[in-house]
Amino acid sequence: MTPLTAHSLPLAASGLKIDWARMPTYNTIMSVAAGAGLLLVVVLGRRLLVGGRGGGAPDGWALAFGALGFTLVTTGLHMTLTWPLAGQGFPFDNVIFGEPALAFGVFLLAASFYLWKRGAGLLEEGGVDRVRLVAMPISVFVFGMGLACFGIAAAGWKYTLFAAPPEEPISGEFSDWPWLEASFMSGLYVLVGIGALLFPFALRRPRTWTSPVIGVVWGLAGLAFLVFGGLNYFTHIGLIVNTM
Template identity: 85%
Template structure:
């Protein structure tokens, strides 16, 4: 979840005052991708008959990812705009979803650390669905938000990288390409979030595998894209100082 729409400055040669443009949605992308993959993996283990789960390990993983997303997402959400040179929509596009997902992960961490042993019984699927029921309303709401972000990305051609950014900048002439890629990832996350509360009613129904697939694809993409952008963002900083 990385790029800003800075192509309007490209013609004049993009120069950025990085003291007024804090950029750390690289780590947010990596953490979000890892979080989606771990949620899918834990769900698979819980649904697998007789599968053993070490909840302490999952709680520690969710704590690390949740802390990363809450701290960065909260700062981006409350600092308006975070980027002093503009792009206040980044606060909404990146900060708020990261904050929400981080809170979800920390809540799961707290429960698994304190009460995870209760999910080791034969009724763990039913018990998990019952525990996750109330928070699923918030998950559903954030699913709607993901669709709104995706629609904005397509409508306003957001996410396009400037020519000064390595690799991604090679596609600056086709801004809709990256806009479609990033918006598509938000759509995948949104589909899973919208189905989530309904899947809890029948955890072994058809909706659960769909959620697993769309979140796994989005998780892999966010993880790899975030890792790649450690290079592309460093290159962008070097090229625009």
């Protein structure tokens, strides 16, 4: 998951050089935070639906969502408002990474605030109904971002975005097949989008098939974003070293 795309590959033949002062990139920590946030949402949702003990302290959930939300809001807001953040010809990165990160970060911060103020009663009987009523208005925004995820995925496939140049370790080994990483990343956005589109319907009837489906798609996407973001700490450092 790099700010460079297949459009940069022809430059690699003559030795790709990047002015990193004009190409700030931190979708590494954004990916890790988004992945962790999706996984925690799935775990908390399951805890509310299944009930029982071992769900953790509400303050702990508030702190976790607050830390992840702060990370995504600060990075996503800067990427969204600094146009373009990638000053060497990749303004679509602001839309692909910045805006979804900002939206998810706002969701997490809102959840953190609510859990901090009212979390003590959520892990008790009746917590599902309370969450369902409270989250219903924001579900319109979640649904809209689900549509956005499908739009990003479609753009990734059509324009072969996300492909790494040969100078990037590991991912660059597949630079001759730009559709591969484009399909992988677009697939993750599709998974997130499916869960977001189903979210309002799951709130109306939380104990139907919609909730398990959301858990599966967001769980898979969260794990992938978490692992891939961690891996990118190596690949992006390698890309910087190889293109300075």
